[in-house]
Amino acid sequence: MTPAPLIEARDLHVEFAARGRRARAVDGVNLTVGEGEIVALVGESGCGKTTLARTLLGLERPASGTVLYGGAPLAYTTRALKAYRREVQLVPQDPTGSLNPRHTVYEAVAEGPRIHGLLGEAERVAAALARAGLRPPERFAGAYPHELSGGQRQRVVIAGALALDPRVLVADEPVASLDASVRGEILALLLRLRDELGLSALVVTHDLGLAWNIADRVAVMYLGRIVESGPVEQVLSAPSHPYTQALLSVLPDSPSPVVLGGEPPDPTRIPDGCRFHPRCPALAGGKAAGAGVDGACVSQSPPVLPASAESRAACHYAAALRAGN
Amino acid sequence: MTLLELRDVAVAYRGAAGDVPAVRGVSLDLAAGEALGLAGESGSGKSSLAMALLRLLPRSARVTGEILLDGEDVLRMSWGRLRAVRWASASVVFQGAQHALNPVRRIGDQIAEPLLVHGLATPAQARRRTAELLEQVGLPAWRARSHPHELSGGQRQRVMIAMALACSPKLVVADEPTTALDVMVQAQVLALIRSLIAEHRISLIMISHDLSVLASTCDRLAVMYAGRVVESGPAREVFTGARHPYARALAEAFPTVGDPASRRAPRGLGGDPPDPARLPPGCAFHPRCPAALPSCAERDVGPRPVAAGWSAACVHAGPEAADTGEAGQAGESGGTGAVRENA
Numbered sequence: 001m002t003p004a005p006l007i008e009a010r011d012l013h014v015e016f017a018a019r020g021r022r023a024r025a026v027d028g029v030n031l032t033v034g035e036g037e038i039v040a041l042v043g044e045s046g047c048g049k050t051t052l053a054r055t056l057l058g059l060e061r062p063a064s065g066t067v068l069y070g071g072a073p074l075a076y077t078t079r080a081l082k083a084y085r086r087e088v089q090l091v092p093q094d095p096t097g098s099l100n101p102r103h104t105v106y107e108a109v110a111e112g113p114r115i116h117g118l119l120g121e122a123e124r125v126a127a128a129l130a131r132a133g134l135r136p137p138e139r140f141a142g143a144y145p146h147e148l149s150g151g152q153r154q155r156v157v158i159a160g161a162l163a164l165d166p167r168v169l170v171a172d173e174p175v176a177s178l179d180a181s182v183r184g185e186i187l188a189l190l191l192r193l194r195d196e197l198g199l200s201a202l203v204v205t206h207d208l209g210l211a212w213n214i215a216d217r218v219a220v221m222y223l224g225r226i227v228e229s230g231p232v233e234q235v236l237s238a239p240s241h242p243y244t245q246a247l248l249s250v251l252p253d254s255p256s257p258v259v260l261g262g263e264p265p266d267p268t269r270i271p272d273g274c275r276f277h278p279r280c281p282a283l284a285g286g287k288a289a290g291a292g293v294d295g296a297c298v299s300q301s302p303p304v305l306p307a308s309a310e311s312r313a314a315c316h317y318a319a320a321l322r323a324g325n
Numbered sequence: 326m327t328l329l330e331l332r333d334v335a336v337a338y339r340g341a342a343g344d345v346p347a348v349r350g351v352s353l354d355l356a357a358g359e360a361l362g363l364a365g366e367s368g369s370g371k372s373s374l375a376m377a378l379l380r381l382l383p384r385s386a387r388v389t390g391e392i393l394l395d396g397e398d399v400l401r402m403s404w405g406r407l408r409a410v411r412w413a414s415a416s417v418v419f420q421g422a423q424h425a426l427n428p429v430r431r432i433g434d435q436i437a438e439p440l441l442v443h444g445l446a447t448p449a450q451a452r453r454r455t456a457e458l459l460e461q462v463g464l465p466a467w468r469a470r471s472h473p474h475e476l477s478g479g480q481r482q483r484v485m486i487a488m489a490l491a492c493s494p495k496l497v498v499a500d501e502p503t504t505a506l507d508v509m510v511q512a513q514v515l516a517l518i519r520s521l522i523a524e525h526r527i528s529l530i531m532i533s534h535d536l537s538v539l540a541s542t543c544d545r546l547a548v549m550y551a552g553r554v555v556e557s558g559p560a561r562e563v564f565t566g567a568r569h570p571y572a573r574a575l576a577e578a579f580p581t582v583g584d585p586a587s588r589r590a591p592r593g594l595g596g597d598p599p600d601p602a603r604l605p606p607g608c609a610f611h612p613r614c615p616a617a618l619p620s621c622a623e624r625d626v627g628p629r630p631v632a633a634g635w636s637a638a639c640v641h642a643g644p645e646a647a648d649t650g651e652a653g654q655a656g657e658s659g660g661t662g663a664v665r666e667n668a
Contacts, residue, residue, distance in 0.1 A: 044507040045478075149597035150367070179366035180534045180578040181571075181613075184593020191589065206507055212582045213591040236582050250512035252537035253581050259512045 003034030012065035021268040025051040027224030030307035040211035043221035089161035091171040095153035106141040132159035151182035230311025241313040273298040291320040329355040334390035347373040349552035360529040362539030365549035412439040415496040416489040433469025458487040479510035540564035548572040551609035558635030568637035
């Protein structure tokens with residue numbers, strides 16, 4: 001049932017110095033992406049989701065904790081990272097910004113195979129373009145980015161990742177910069193790559209609809225921690241963390257929106273107790289007090305969630321409800 | 326009462342290889358206090374149309390038709406009159422608040438500027454009004470002394486809305502006011518826009534490619550494709566039961582979380598929006614249309630009535646849809662030039 005973990009974050013902490021203070025961007029995260037699994041990492045800007053993704057790619061070094069690939073801890077030597085990045089490829093957020101305007105599609109896609117000294121470059125590029133839905137590949141190989149539409153550029157970027165035969169794609173907001181009608185096609189491509197090539201994917205997004213569209217599991221991140229995770233159907237249909245509930249409730253079609261006040265808080269000042277308590281509707285509305293956990297909400301941080309396939313929430317109130325049932 | 330009337334508005338940009346049409350004959354009405362959502366993708370002409378309303382387009386753009394604001398044609402106004410109308414009668418919340426605000430000037434001075442320029446307030450009155458406006462958009466009055474970089478994205482968007490409201494306009498045009506904002510901040514800004522237009526009876530034109538956002542904020546929707554309105558009608562009805570295949574695809578592009586039909590089934594359209602310089606013949610949508618008939622490649626149809634106040638420019642829409650192809654109601658569209666022939 002549960003696929004074997006391919007990439008794993010174990011008690012990961014990543015810190016930055018920000019204006020003389022310490023920003024705990026990732027503050028204790030356990031997460032796995034299994035073989036052939038699509039995991040959506042969801043959260044607002046500043047929650048640490050992009051930092052977590054960059055750390056999983058080996059682009060940031062954790063302050064503590066471990067990134068494991070295929071069960072072995074990631075080694076941070078140039079050679080080991082180069083080998084690792086052949087297998088775990090980034091699909092960047094903005095295809096227009098990440099393509100060199102003076103390189104043809106062929107050169108953009110061939111760059112990876114050249115760096116890794118792979119044989120059969122032309123066939124590799126043609127196969128990658130075809131897999132990314134740019135068919136026939138000859139028609140696109142000589143084109144420059146400005147001659148392509150936004151959706152085609154995103155396909156070129158995905159082809160660049162596929163040219164290395166990776167096992168995992170890490171996609172950061174893969175459709176945020178695309179037109180609405182093109183969005184579905186790119187998401188369908190990610191699903192097809194999983195089905196046909198068995199690719200795993202970690203998709204970083206603020207878009208819950210995207211998670212519903214393609215992911216198997218979802219992890220909701222708030223201020224450096226995963227506050228709820230589990231199978232998409234369970235987490236998005238019956239969320240137990242008040243933050244997940246609020247995120248779902250403000251989707252345009254929702255009947256009763258719970259609009260949280262304030263802005264996403266600051267990772268240099270993580271509140272004591274549950275990090276969500278200053279904005280928590282369950283605490284403010286007295287529900288937490290009714291369950292007798294309001295004291296815990298303001299004084300004790302809920303335990304860090306384990307990397308588990310089951311549905312879990314890091315919330316005193318949700319735990320009390322579950323225990324009461 | 327009609328506040329804004331567009332009659333066969335067209336926008337073309339002069340290019341090296343001739344004029345490129347961005348908006349091709351749009352007619353729309355907006356009642357006082359009404360909120361209209363203008364939907365479409367990049368290149369659909371929605372932003373060109375919105376900017377044309379206040380003649381904010383670059384000199385390379387040629388605008389034709391009539392834009393009647395309170396009965397007065399914006400396109401024929403003198404510069405002096407136009408300056409008086411901008412901000413005071415109609416204002417714009419621009420896309421991307423981080424770039425639209427001046428980074429080296431304080432928020433309060435930027436909000437007060439239109440009041441002072443239009444001579445609507447003394448500096449002391451403008452200061453008081455600024456504090457009042459900041460409060461209306463949910464920011465503390467002391468924020469007037471802040472610079473834009475000290476604010477978050479959502480707060481900057483609130484400042485843009487305060488600026489747009491400064492001179493108590495009758496019409497606010499909001500161009501993608503929530504793009505690039507987080508879901509929670511988007512919800513805050515949308516709730517703010519909804520309450521402000523209701524409270525002040527302001528008419529709103531809101532532009533977005535996200536039909537679900539427009540449907541939740543606006544009374545009516547107009548969906549644009551390749552420079553034309555392909556469907557317009559009551560917001561909920563168009564969002565849930567669009568008759569034009571493009572409007573339907575746009576509505577389905579953002580799934581309803583929890584809807585089993587969209588689980589592991591992202592929906593989109595093949596192909597890409599057309600290049601305005603090289604529009605396909607016939608219906609501009611036909612190369613991407615899942616329901617195109619052979620005749621669609623040759624013949625464009627104008628808006629056809631679906632129900633009261635609801636029309637769609639598609640051969641499959643309207644009472645006589647499939648059988649005769651008689652485009653009897655095309656006349657209203659002004660210049661779509663429906664050729665009558667059978668499929």
